[in-house]
Amino acid sequence: MTTVLTAVGRALHGEALKLKRTLALRMVLVAPTLVALLALLIQSLAVVSGRGDLAATMWQSLWRSALTLWAVFLLPLLITVETALLAGIEHETQQWKHMFALPIPRYAIYVAKLCVAQALVLLSTLLVWLLIVLSGWLLMLGAPVLAAAGPAPVLLIGVRAIECWLAAGLIMSSNFWIALRWPSFTVPLGVGIAGTFFALFATSAEISRYYPWLLPLDALSGPDRLRAALVLGIGGGLIVATLGGVDFVRREESAPPRLGRPAAAVLASLLVAFVATAAYLDRGLLLHQPTPYSTRFVTVERGVRLEVLDWGGTGRPIVLLAGLGDTPHVYDVFASKLVEKYHVYGITRRGFGASSTPTSGYSADRLGDDVVAVIDSLKLVRPVLVGHSIAGEELSSVGSRYPEKVAGLVYLDAGYSYAYYDRTRGDFTIDLFDLARKLDQVKPGRGLRDPRPALRDVVASLPGFEKVLREHLADLDARSAASSPGSPPVDSTLQTRPGLAAASAIVAGEEKYTAIPLPVLAIYALPHDMGASNPLAAWEEARDSARITGPQARAFELGLPSARVVRLPHADHYVFQSNESDVLREMNAFIDGLPR
Numbered sequence: 001m002t003t004v005l006t007a008v009g010r011a012l013h014g015e016a017l018k019l020k021r022t023l024a025l026r027m028v029l030v031a032p033t034l035v036a037l038l039a040l041l042i043q044s045l046a047v048v049s050g051r052g053d054l055a056a057t058m059w060q061s062l063w064r065s066a067l068t069l070w071a072v073f074l075l076p077l078l079i080t081v082e083t084a085l086l087a088g089i090e091h092e093t094q095q096w097k098h099m100f101a102l103p104i105p106r107y108a109i110y111v112a113k114l115c116v117a118q119a120l121v122l123l124s125t126l127l128v129w130l131l132i133v134l135s136g137w138l139l140m141l142g143a144p145v146l147a148a149a150g151p152a153p154v155l156l157i158g159v160r161a162i163e164c165w166l167a168a169g170l171i172m173s174s175n176f177w178i179a180l181r182w183p184s185f186t187v188p189l190g191v192g193i194a195g196t197f198f199a200l201f202a203t204s205a206e207i208s209r210y211y212p213w214l215l216p217l218d219a220l221s222g223p224d225r226l227r228a229a230l231v232l233g234i235g236g237g238l239i240v241a242t243l244g245g246v247d248f249v250r251r252e253e254s255a256p257p258r259l260g261r262p263a264a265a266v267l268a269s270l271l272v273a274f275v276a277t278a279a280y281l282d283r284g285l286l287l288h289q290p291t292p293y294s295t296r297f298v299t300v301e302r303g304v305r306l307e308v309l310d311w312g313g314t315g316r317p318i319v320l321l322a323g324l325g326d327t328p329h330v331y332d333v334f335a336s337k338l339v340e341k342y343h344v345y346g347i348t349r350r351g352f353g354a355s356s357t358p359t360s361g362y363s364a365d366r367l368g369d370d371v372v373a374v375i376d377s378l379k380l381v382r383p384v385l386v387g388h389s390i391a392g393e394e395l396s397s398v399g400s401r402y403p404e405k406v407a408g409l410v411y412l413d414a415g416y417s418y419a420y421y422d423r424t425r426g427d428f429t430i431d432l433f434d435l436a437r438k439l440d441q442v443k444p445g446r447g448l449r450d451p452r453p454a455l456r457d458v459v460a461s462l463p464g465f466e467k468v469l470r471e472h473l474a475d476l477d478a479r480s481a482a483s484s485p486g487s488p489p490v491d492s493t494l495q496t497r498p499g500l501a502a503a504s505a506i507v508a509g510e511e512k513y514t515a516i517p518l519p520v521l522a523i524y525a526l527p528h529d530m531g532a533s534n535p536l537a538a539w540e541e542a543r544d545s546a547r548i549t550g551p552q553a554r555a556f557e558l559g560l561p562s563a564r565v566v567r568l569p570h571a572d573h574y575v576f577q578s579n580e581s582d583v584l585r586e587m588n589a590f591i592d593g594l595p596r
Contacts (some may be wrong), residue, residue, distance in 0.1 A: 080192025
């Protein structure tokens, strides 16, 4: 072992001496600087245009945009250039014969060159990390509106950057092998550039998660893709690096740049195994790309038309309802997984997308009536309603008032107080608007002959509202205590955006549903993934489990005996995207058990 390390150490020393004043060393600084400047430009334009809640999202937006640029373009291209330049040092001066004559094992030369290439790319990755943080500080200095963004999530940015580097291991090993094997600089450069740009056209395919040049991007795309990216990047990189090392050790210095039959057979077997594994893991997806859809409009009341998407499919009808501010297009990818077993529709609620935007009609029951009107217009026979987030109120409205119209309800992180009201807990928003409506009834000039019943109703509501009001105030105090001095305020002012008036009206029109006589599947993200970039993430997750989603899931479970409640730890609010396979499995089992 000591002999091996000594040999590798001597080879490393030689490689380090060769790097002085080379383009390979200068590229370490060029690529990260370009990424930082592009990300800084993107965020500066956002500041100038005043888009969104800038302070609250500045750090996440900055590091995501920077690392996405890095993962998709600059990191693969940097690996391509560095491997070509390092191999070119020997190719250009015809030094291979001299190197092979040195008293250093060939494997030590190969390992040393690969380690130097990896070290250069790692150094560049660390510079990206540093420059992202520096860019954020410069933005805060130049734009006072960003002062509330708080301290940089330095550790998070570093971890994400290192994950991208680890996921790029397969790209590194492949490019390194090609660069050593072919003396022409254009061969490894052409392969690397082609692989990088082909990735742009492969991102929409599910099988793209196994494409080497997309693995660094997959490392930024959620826990499931991160695991696959690290396994393929590290494991696949080690396998290819080993094969390349064996080929390097066995070849003659004057050998032509072609693979021998054994190496070609091994590579062909690996390629077949790779494609077969990917096809098995994505079985059904290769034949079912994101499904095309047709669009129609259904009139639900005078002057109000709703956009209805039809993704096709056969079997039991399913109607998808989106969350607040979204349209059914948020389900485009998810719907493509459902059409194999079901006929899938989606409804764009009033006030959003291509649907009409009337000035009224946003109460929960009116929105539920819209859904029923579409079901009747399409002549759907007892479909399954699937709703995300605020769509839970539409599901509960239809399920509690028209149980004969639907076969079952699926709540995708949608079973909150607007879907099932727990009288023992109450809800600040619902109780606030309910009390406001009651107080409005007893205002002078309302023409009530006897206001006493309405006043008694107000008095009866006060103890419960005082309870939820005190709890809400305690939450605000606790959050304030947990916040750092530079954290954004709790109630950031929303920028004007399309659908804001409709969204506000929907929140004001929430109802209290306490009985749903239908089979129910309620899937909760519990606790929610709050995002590690949020400095209050741990506090928020604990609060979510103890005070919000946890008690609500238990209330749903206890109050609705027909409900199956599923908890997905640390899932995103968009559970059908972050935990697609889990949601599909639970939905299929639930729908298969519904009576025909």
